[in-house]
Amino acid sequence: MLDGITFTLDGKEVTAGPGETIWQVANRQGTEIPHLCYSPKPGYRPDGNCRACMVEVEGERVLAASCVRTPSPGMKVHSASERAKTSRKLVFELLVADQPERETSQDPNSSFWNWADRVEVADSRFPELGRPNKVDDFSHPAMAVQLDACIHCNLCVRACREVQVNDVIGMAGRGHLEQIVFDFNDPMGDSTCVACGECVQACPTGALMPATLIDAEGTYTNAPDREVNSVCPYCGVGCQLTYQIHDDKIVAVEGRDGPANQNRLCVKGRFGFDYAHHPDRLTVPLIRKEGVSKHDVDIDPMNPFTHFREATWEEALAVASGGLAKIRDERGGNALAGFGSAKGSNEEAYLFQKLVRTGFGTNNVDHCTRLCHASSVSALIEGVGSGAVSAPFMAAEDAEVIVVIGANPTENHPVAATFFKNAAERGAKLIVMDPRGVALSRHATHMLQFKPGRDVSMLNAMLHTIIEEGLYDKQYVQANTEDFEKLAENVKNYPPEEMEKICGIPAETLREVARLYARAESSIIFWGMGVSQHIHGTDNSRCLIALSLVTGQIGRPGTGLHPLRGQNNVQGASDAGLIPMFYPDYKSVEDPEVQAFYEKYWNTKLDPKRGLTVVEIMDAIHAGKITGCYIEGENPAMSDPDVNHAREALAMLDHLVVQDIFLTETAKYADVVLPASAWPEKDGTVINTNRQVQMGRAAVPLPGKARQDLWIIQDMARGLGLDWNYGHVSEVFTEMVGAMPSLANISWERVDREESVTYPVDSPNEPGHDIVFGNGFPTKTGRGKFVPAKLINPAETPDLDYPLVLTTGRQLEHWHTGSMTRRSNVLDAVEPEAVAYMSPHDLTRAGIKTGEYMLVSSRRGTIRLKARIDDRMPVGLVFIPFAYAEAAANMLTNPQLDPFGKIPEFKYCAIKIERDLAPAEAAE
Numbered sequence: 001m002l003d004g005i006t007f008t009l010d011g012k013e014v015t016a017g018p019g020e021t022i023w024q025v026a027n028r029q030g031t032e033i034p035h036l037c038y039s040p041k042p043g044y045r046p047d048g049n050c051r052a053c054m055v056e057v058e059g060e061r062v063l064a065a066s067c068v069r070t071p072s073p074g075m076k077v078h079s080a081s082e083r084a085k086t087s088r089k090l091v092f093e094l095l096v097a098d099q100p101e102r103e104t105s106q107d108p109n110s111s112f113w114n115w116a117d118r119v120e121v122a123d124s125r126f127p128e129l130g131r132p133n134k135v136d137d138f139s140h141p142a143m144a145v146q147l148d149a150c151i152h153c154n155l156c157v158r159a160c161r162e163v164q165v166n167d168v169i170g171m172a173g174r175g176h177l178e179q180i181v182f183d184f185n186d187p188m189g190d191s192t193c194v195a196c197g198e199c200v201q202a203c204p205t206g207a208l209m210p211a212t213l214i215d216a217e218g219t220y221t222n223a224p225d226r227e228v229n230s231v232c233p234y235c236g237v238g239c240q241l242t243y244q245i246h247d248d249k250i251v252a253v254e255g256r257d258g259p260a261n262q263n264r265l266c267v268k269g270r271f272g273f274d275y276a277h278h279p280d281r282l283t284v285p286l287i288r289k290e291g292v293s294k295h296d297v298d299i300d301p302m303n304p305f306t307h308f309r310e311a312t313w314e315e316a317l318a319v320a321s322g323g324l325a326k327i328r329d330e331r332g333g334n335a336l337a338g339f340g341s342a343k344g345s346n347e348e349a350y351l352f353q354k355l356v357r358t359g360f361g362t363n364n365v366d367h368c369t370r371l372c373h374a375s376s377v378s379a380l381i382e383g384v385g386s387g388a389v390s391a392p393f394m395a396a397e398d399a400e401v402i403v404v405i406g407a408n409p410t411e412n413h414p415v416a417a418t419f420f421k422n423a424a425e426r427g428a429k430l431i432v433m434d435p436r437g438v439a440l441s442r443h444a445t446h447m448l449q450f451k452p453g454r455d456v457s458m459l460n461a462m463l464h465t466i467i468e469e470g471l472y473d474k475q476y477v478q479a480n481t482e483d484f485e486k487l488a489e490n491v492k493n494y495p496p497e498e499m500e501k502i503c504g505i506p507a508e509t510l511r512e513v514a515r516l517y518a519r520a521e522s523s524i525i526f527w528g529m530g531v532s533q534h535i536h537g538t539d540n541s542r543c544l545i546a547l548s549l550v551t552g553q554i555g556r557p558g559t560g561l562h563p564l565r566g567q568n569n570v571q572g573a574s575d576a577g578l579i580p581m582f583y584p585d586y587k588s589v590e591d592p593e594v595q596a597f598y599e600k601y602w603n604t605k606l607d608p609k610r611g612l613t614v615v616e617i618m619d620a621i622h623a624g625k626i627t628g629c630y631i632e633g634e635n636p637a638m639s640d641p642d643v644n645h646a647r648e649a650l651a652m653l654d655h656l657v658v659q660d661i662f663l664t665e666t667a668k669y670a671d672v673v674l675p676a677s678a679w680p681e682k683d684g685t686v687i688n689t690n691r692q693v694q695m696g697r698a699a700v701p702l703p704g705k706a707r708q709d710l711w712i713i714q715d716m717a718r719g720l721g722l723d724w725n726y727g728h729v730s731e732v733f734t735e736m737v738g739a740m741p742s743l744a745n746i747s748w749e750r751v752d753r754e755e756s757v758t759y760p761v762d763s764p765n766e767p768g769h770d771i772v773f774g775n776g777f778p779t780k781t782g783r784g785k786f787v788p789a790k791l792i793n794p795a796e797t798p799d800l801d802y803p804l805v806l807t808t809g810r811q812l813e814h815w816h817t818g819s820m821t822r823r824s825n826v827l828d829a830v831e832p833e834a835v836a837y838m839s840p841h842d843l844t845r846a847g848i849k850t851g852e853y854m855l856v857s858s859r860r861g862t863i864r865l866k867a868r869i870d871d872r873m874p875v876g877l878v879f880i881p882f883a884y885a886e887a888a889a890n891m892l893t894n895p896q897l898d899p900f901g902k903i904p905e906f907k908y909c910a911i912k913i914e915r916d917l918a919p920a921e922a923a924e
């Protein structure tokens with residue numbers, strides 16, 4: 001090994017790599033050395049405080065802590081000498097003296113007790129020291145704190161401060177009075193803890209435990225009886241996890257060492273698992289009762305039988321597919337539409353779009369990508385020839401400058417955010433650009449809180465600076481791009497000194513960040529829906545692409561373009577063709593060659609015209625052009641803009657089939673409801689934001705008569721006359737690979753074996769390419785294309801009647817339309833009700849106090865919810881999460897579309913607020 005250090009371990013010559021400790025070398029060699037305060041997991045620094053890992057070094061008077069000691073050439077180390085073993089045993093004896101009784105303790109199977117067994121220590125000769133500050137803290141709904149088992153190893157502090165960088169846990173006191181504290185010695189439930197659970201996962205003793213595993217007395221009672229490896233069902237980060245199961249119920253979740261998460265999880269992935277076991281789960285097929293109006297949707301999801309009757313699967317499938325077939329046969333396939341899901345597997349997405357295209361005979365198929373990154377994808381395909389990211393978010397580790405714009409990753413992509421925070425801690429320049437003062441700004445070197453909707457002015461000013469000051473990479477531009485002149489000509493009109501008045505960021509700051517970004521060895525851009533959800537979302541992304549291309553900050557380590565994808569499988573669902581204008585792999589439905597390929601591949605005639613998008617489908621229903629819909633795992637009655645319009649459309653349909661796990665707001669309008677599978681109940685692959693294809697596995701059984709989504713889709717297809725006979729989910733994956741060059745060299749077996757495979761990948765035995773575009777672009781010319789962007793005002797600006805701006809999004813605890821997270825005990829306990837985040841100034845001006853109810857109205861509707869003061873919010877801007885059915889933010893949002901991506905302007909519309917004068921009791 002290059003730069004290796006050769007030394008002797010237990011009589012054998014071994015070599016340590018750069019920086020490797022004795023413990024790490026021993027571990028690599030298969031030599032077991034106890035450890036308590038050291039975690040070999042990535043991101044954990046050794047601290048050397050417990051002395052459980054002592055080894056003997058020849059010629060040295062004292063023993064050495066192998067977890068922190070690095071070897072020197074020729075050193076002779078004995079890991080199992082009598083002296084070393086006696087010393088380690090003594091450490092355990094001293095610690096055992098103060099431990100609670102093992103049988104009734106919080107975790108008799110803890111790492112601590114396991115090591116104690118291995119060093120053969122069961123009890124202690126030493127007297128119990130007694131702890132004056134013995135604390136049981138059950139104030140947090142997710143985690144139990146019982147510090148009588150704490151050994152002060154400090155791992156939780158490092159987990160909190162150095163791995164997840166949340167800075168909540170600290171050590172207070174001295175000597176035997178030392179103890180861990182949350183913030184200023186607050187109860188954990190009252191502290192600023194974000195419940196990532198990293199400390200619980202790190203704790204070797206059970207002093208910190210998932211609350212689900214212990215009883216009210218704090219004793220370990222709910223031991224898992226089996227484990228299943230899978231992937232998180234929530235965001236596009238794609239954290240790998242292990243479900244811990246007791247009696248066929250998930251009781252806890254642990255993070256695994258996946259490429260995107262390195263054992264880390266956030267509160268949703270770790271504690272938001274119990275939705276799958278919620279009593280609201282749909283367990284039988286339902287058919288709307290005769291005579292029950294579609295406008296009557298006042299239904300308790302726990303008791304759907306007021307409006308629906310139970311049906312057999314045979315009847316439900318016959319009615320569901322029969323109703324759609326009738327419309328197809330009478331009015332043609334274009335009178336039908338399908339919404340697939342970004343929360344299911346690739347295989348489900350592929351089969352769903354195939355069903356719509358070959359069974360309905362239309363391209364009217366879409367999913368929530370339309371509502372999150374459609375504009376980013378459209379700009380990326382146009383600019384660099386591919387809609388996927390050019391580098392994984394882990395590339396932040398190698399970046400000198402990190403730009404995060406229009407994204408709130410600490411809440412929406414929390415594990416990705418930990419890597420951004422890690423990078424900032426090691427000295428990377430973190431430039432955060434967002435109208436809201438998002439939490440990541442605490443770690444930023446530069447926070448540009450620009451005016452909402454004015455992204456293009458800010459980004460064009462940066463491009464202006466880079467070109468005017470000659471900071472662009474001339475060689476790169478010449479060799480790899482086209483239409484530079486058009487860009488240069490356009491951005492001449494946007495000097496920072498002028499744009500300052502529009503975007504609100506001082507010209508000097510605009511110039512400074514432009515210089516930083518351009519001059520750095522490596523700069524990378526991450527963006528979220530703050531960029532994409534505008535009528536100029538495509539233009540926003542075009543500017544980001546231009547920044548990257550003009551400076552050559554792409555295709556190398558630490559550089560690139562990364563739109564942070566929202567749902568767990570939005571990348572995969574888009575790749576699989578759940579899009580009205582594209583077959584799988586973004587092949588145009590209007591390209592005759594592509595169409596010919598698919599007609600042969602699927603053995604049927606196909607519609608040569610692009611289909612309608614999510615919002616266009618709702619308009620087409622209002623226009624009477626579409627009368628039947630099949631909706632699988634989507635909730636447009638909550639997620640569409642101007643949701644009243646969408647709900648009216650759903651009620652107008654002649655035939656609506658909804659396949660879901662709960663009676664969602666959308667399912668309430670259905671003629672037939674098909675009870676389906678939650679993520680932990682199914683096998684299937686997903687693709688995360690990093691282009692990593694990962695394996696999800698069935699961990700628990702389906703409830704009642706619910707069935708796997710994949711087989712429901714297949715039965716629906718058969719009902720529509722298709723001769724489908726897939727026997728295993730892997731057969732669908734294999735068919736996908738046959739049509740999708742992007743998945744070349746990736747088989748079901750490979751994903752199952754390797755857990756995660758990044759595409760593109762050159763051979764079945766090599767790892768995939770994390771970083772792409774090092775060698776040109778997959779465009780027709782092989783060059784990246786500059787597309788200039790001009791300033792466009794948001795579609796609906798504030799006026800005297802509606803003087804404030806509304807922006808919508810997600811919270812850390814609640815995911816998308818809330819159908820899963822609001823049915824998770826922990827998540828709902830932490831964030832139980834709808835709130836609007838506002839600046840102190842706006843609240844004072846409206847005479848509303850934080851916690852009081854208020855009415856928020858736009859030209860499209862009114863909702864009622866509580867005010868929450870947030871001093872990071874700028875004056876004039878209100879943020880409302882869209883997860884709450886009782887105060888659906890999308891009642892207010894504007895359905896105006898970006899002309900290219902067809903994405904609505906969720907991030908900007910005009911609203912007004914009023915104090916709610918209704919009596920307080922009425923509110924409860």
Ligand code: SF4
Nearest residue numbers: 150151153154156203
């Ligand atoms: S609570 Fe657990 S991780 Fe934290 S110091 Fe105590 S034993 Fe170590």
Ligand code: SF4
Nearest residue numbers: 232234235239266269
């Ligand atoms: S960061 Fe995303 S994928 Fe990871 S645990 Fe949280 S919600 Fe799940």
Ligand code: FES
Nearest residue numbers: 037048050051067
């Ligand atoms: S594990 Fe090495 S000192 Fe604690």
